[in-house]
Amino acid sequence: MSGFTLDELEKVIAERAEAxxxxxxxxxxxxxGQEKAAQKLGEEAVEAVIAAVSGDRKALIGExxxxxxxxxxxxxxxxxxxDEVMTExxxxxxxxxxxxxANRKASSHG
Structure with a gap:
């Protein structure tokens, strides 16, 4: 099991963002910018879904x-x-x- 955490990944991203x-x-x-980054996020989400549906474990891990x-x-x-996401x-x-x-649906209709 890996000891690498999301917090550590966040720190690596912060360092590399300034490189x-x-x-x-x-x-x-x-x-x-955000539009391009969000587009890439969406592409990776689709690729992860495809890997999951196809039962390709190795691809699912990579995606x-x-x-x-x-x-x-x-x-x-x-x-x-x-940390904000984890708090949520x-x-x-x-x-x-x-x-x-159900609570989200109720609050969005209010």
Missing amino acids: SQRDSWTARLVAA SADLLYHLLVVLRIAGVGV LENRRSQTGVQEK
Whole structure:
């Protein structure tokens, strides 16, 4: 089992975002802006879905890594930290997924 965490990935992304665009894909992606980063996130999500549906475990692992990386880049550009997302997940822990979804629907119609 890996000891590498989302917090550590977030730190790597932060470091690479400040690197030279010549040397860093992350720096290029951040410089391209949120629209491009979000597009890449969407592409990786689709690729992860395809891998999952096809039952290709190895591809699912690779595409999931790409998906997490691109999600964290999008969050960085938006100024949202992993800790904020984890806090939201922690807050949702006190209710079931069914309850949480019903609460979201109720609040969006209010």
